[in-house]
Every structure is written in C-alpha cells, then in structure tokens.
Amino acid sequence: MRERLEKKRRELGRKMRNRKLFWSFIICSLIIAGSLEHMGFNSDFTRLKDNLAATVAPENVLPTFRKPTTIILMGVDERKDDVGRSDTLMVLNLSKNTASLLTIPRDTLVYIERHGYQKINAAYSHGGSKLACKTVEEFLGIDIDHYVTINKSRFAEVIDAMGGVDIYVERDMHYEDPWDDDGGLYIDLKQGLQHLDGKTAIEFVRYRDAEGDVGRVRRQQAFMKACADRLSEPSMLIKIPELLSVAVKAIDTDLNSGEMLEAAGSLKSAEAAGNIKTGVVPGWLQYIDGVSYLIPNAERLGKVMRKNLGFDADKKHFEKLANEYVPGNDADYYDVNPNPEKDLRLMDYIEYRRLDMSANEL
Numbered sequence: 001m002r003e004r005l006e007k008k009r010r011e012l013g014r015k016m017r018n019r020k021l022f023w024s025f026i027i028c029s030l031i032i033a034g035s036l037e038h039m040g041f042n043s044d045f046t047r048l049k050d051n052l053a054a055t056v057a058p059e060n061v062l063p064t065f066r067k068p069t070t071i072i073l074m075g076v077d078e079r080k081d082d083v084g085r086s087d088t089l090m091v092l093n094l095s096k097n098t099a100s101l102l103t104i105p106r107d108t109l110v111y112i113e114r115h116g117y118q119k120i121n122a123a124y125s126h127g128g129s130k131l132a133c134k135t136v137e138e139f140l141g142i143d144i145d146h147y148v149t150i151n152k153s154r155f156a157e158v159i160d161a162m163g164g165v166d167i168y169v170e171r172d173m174h175y176e177d178p179w180d181d182d183g184g185l186y187i188d189l190k191q192g193l194q195h196l197d198g199k200t201a202i203e204f205v206r207y208r209d210a211e212g213d214v215g216r217v218r219r220q221q222a223f224m225k226a227c228a229d230r231l232s233e234p235s236m237l238i239k240i241p242e243l244l245s246v247a248v249k250a251i252d253t254d255l256n257s258g259e260m261l262e263a264a265g266s267l268k269s270a271e272a273a274g275n276i277k278t279g280v281v282p283g284w285l286q287y288i289d290g291v292s293y294l295i296p297n298a299e300r301l302g303k304v305m306r307k308n309l310g311f312d313a314d315k316k317h318f319e320k321l322a323n324e325y326v327p328g329n330d331a332d333y334y335d336v337n338p339n340p341e342k343d344l345r346l347m348d349y350i351e352y353r354r355l356d357m358s359a360n361e362l
Contacts, residue, residue: 062265063258068095068312070142071255071263072133074149075220076124087121087152088220091136091144093311094263099270100277100309102140108281109293109325110139119293129252139296140305141317146255154250156198159227161242164197167226170219173207279304284331295331298322304337 075088093100106121112135115126123135133144150158159165175187187203196204205220230236236243255263270276282304283296302318305311327333 062268063262064096064265064269065094065259065262068093069145069263069266070094070311071146071148072129072136072144074124074129074132074147075152075155076149077152089120089132089136091140091142093309094266094270095310097269097273098275098277098310099267100311101279102305102309102311103278103280104136104139105281105294107292107294108139108283109295110135111324113138139321140301140311141314141321142311146253146259148251148253148255151250151252152202154246156202157246158243158250159196159198159201161239161246162227162230162236163239164195165201165223165226165230166193166195167204167223168192169194169204173204175207277309279309279337282335282337283325283333284327285334286328286331288328294334295325295327296321297333297335298325300335300337307340308337 071092071094073088073090073092077087087106089104089106091102091104093102104120106119108120109117110120110123112118112120112123112126113131115122120135120139124132127134129147129149133147136142137144169189169191172191173187173189187207189200189203189207194200201223205216205223207219208216253260281294281296282300283294286293286295298318298321302313302315302321305313306315
C-alpha cells in the first residue's frame with residue numbers, strides 16, 4: 001500500500017512542479033471582468049477590446065505590487081438555496097519577481113471558529129469569504145490581503161465562451177450519481193486528447209477516483225493550465241466581448257481594477273524571471289467515522305511555506321499547530337512537495353558510502 005502511494009506521490013510531484021496553475025486562469029479572468037465592472041466600459045465592446053488589448057500586450061510593462069501581497073482563490077460550488085462550499089482553495093503570494101501558490105485540499109481538517117474541526121471547504125458555507133479567509137489565516141499563520149471567488153455554477157459558461165479547451169484525459173472516466181445535488185452527475189470521458197466544452201469540463205474536474213481529493217487536485221491543476229494556455233492564444237482576442245458578459249457574473253473579488261492589473265503584472269514578472277513556485281499541504285490521508293480527511297503535517301507544512309514557497313510564515317506557529325494534529329495508525333502519508341533537505345541528506349549519505357570503504361575490508 002505504501003509503495004503504491006509513494007509511486008503516486010513521485011509521479012504527482014513530477015507533474016505538478018512546472019504547471020501554470022489555477023490562478024493563471026483567475027488572473028486572466030480578473031483582468032477581463034475587472035475591466036468591465038470597474039473601468040466604466042459598458043456595452044462598447046469594441047472600445048473595451050482595443051483598450052484591453054493595448055493594456056495587456058506583451059510589449060507593454062504592467063504595474064506590479066509594491067509589497068508582498070497574498071490572495072486567497074476559491075472555486076465555490078454554489079447551488080440553489082445553498083451558499084455552497086469552496087471546493088477549490090489556493091493561496092497565492094505575489095512579491096517582487098516571485099509568485100508562490102499553495103493548494104489546500106478541500107478535505108484538509110482545520111479548526112473553524114464557532115464550528116469546531118471540520119473540512120476546510122465548510123468554512124465558506126458557514127460564513128462566506130470572510131470566514132474562509134479567517135480560517136485560512138489562523139491555519140497558516142499569515143495575513144490574507146484579498147480574496148477571489150469564482151462561481152463554479154457559471155464555470156461551464158466561461159469555458160464555452162472560451163471555445164472549450166484541449167486536454168489529455170489520462171484514463172477512461174466513468175461515474176454515475178443520479179442523486180447528485182445538481183440534478184445528477186454522469187461522467188463518461190475516454191482516454192486521450194479531448195476537446196472539452198463547458199459540460200464535459202465540469203465532468204473532468206469533478207471526477208473522483210481511488211486517489212480521492214489528491215487526484216482531483218491534480219486534474220484541476222492540469223485543466224487550469226490548459227485554460228491558461230487557451231487564454232494566451234491570439235485568437236482569444238475576438239472572444240473578449242463574450243467572455244466579459246459571463247466572467248463578470250462568475251467572479252467576486254475585493255480587488256479593484258488597479259490591483260487586478262498589479263496582480264497580472266506581478267504574475268508576468270514572475271514568469272519572466274522563472275520564479276513560479278507551487279506547493280500542496282502535506283499530511284496523512286485518514287478516514288474518521290467513515291469520512292475522508294487530510295490530517296496536516298504542520299511542521300512539514302511550515303517548512304514548505306518558508307523554504308519552498310517563500311511565505312513569511314512563523315516557525316513557532318507550526319510547531320504549536322503540530323500538537324493539534326496527530327494521525328491514527330491507519331493513516332497513509334501524502335506529500336508531493338519537493339524536499340531539498342531530504343535530497344541533501346540523501347546526497348550526503350551517498351557521498352559518505354562512496355568514501356567509506358571499511359565495509360569492503362577483508
């Protein structure tokens with residue numbers, strides 16, 4: 001069992017390190033939605049298209065954040081008469097020439113004020129963006145400057161407005177749940193390169209296999225990379241009017257138009273410098289009363305945030321947090337983050353064994 005999980009961990013880690021992730025799509029969408037909502041362009045799509053194209057043209061220099069800025073990104077599964085849950089949750093830190101993104105799996109067990117220990121995606125359902133931000137701040141020991149939510153019920157409309165995306169489906173995906181809250185969920189995707197429209201895109205990102213939330217996170221990240229690639233195509237310029245009409249309904253944020261452009265500029269600067277870093281909350285996968293949770297490895301999480309991602313995270317906070325999370329004996333460890341310390345220890349050991357020939361003496 002552990003060998004199989006370790007193999008999956010290595011494969012997942014290799015695939016995740018060099019991805020343009022969910023936030024690339026969010027930032028592009030923010031520029032579009034923000035231009036409509038905050039810059040005073042109403043139905044004059046031609047003027048909007050020209051101004052937007054001139055603003056984000058590769059040869060132009062976009063403004064950047066003057067100080068490190070942290071943004072929480074949430075894909076919210078809103079439904080009729082239900083505020084929904086943040087089923088996709090990421091924390092983006094933008095600083096000078098560097099962008100770092102930490103993914104928090106939705107099954108992560110955290111303390112939610114006035115509601116006790118629950119999965120982190122429940123924070124949004126209990127108190128919207130405000131409580132979700134506060135829960136993440138207390139969990140990670142950092143300050144969140146801004147929030148962005150994208151309504152997943154509008155997700156299909158955004159993808160259709162983009163003209164769909166091309167993505168490689170890693171395996172045949174079959175799933176049926178006639179009692180799903182959205183009126184039934186039926187997934188039937190074939191392995192291979194597929195062109196996904198809005199409906200099939202939802203099926204792809206919602207598919208859940210034996211890997212549970214781990215596999216879903218990986219597929220969501222792969223899909224958002226495909227979205228970012230699609231949005232960067234020159235042919236997308238003529239689709240801006242249609243994208244505007246749906247993106248403004250799909251996205252909610254406290255970023256103003258200037259901050260949106262600064263976020264885009266900081267992202268562009270980080271890409272140019274090759275300083276885009278990603279990480280995932282490490283921990284133990286465990287069932288508690290028949291429910292699957294990710295029990296965070298707090299001390300390791302602190303190291304990932306400080307050393308791998310460059311967050312201003314307090315070491316003592318995570319040492320204290322470690323006392324709250326003790327996995328059971330049946331838990332399986334999960335960590336797809338690069339581990340420089342472990343790699344260096346391994347290299348030192350190999351070098352030591354190479355130089356120490358005592359074991360070969362007769």
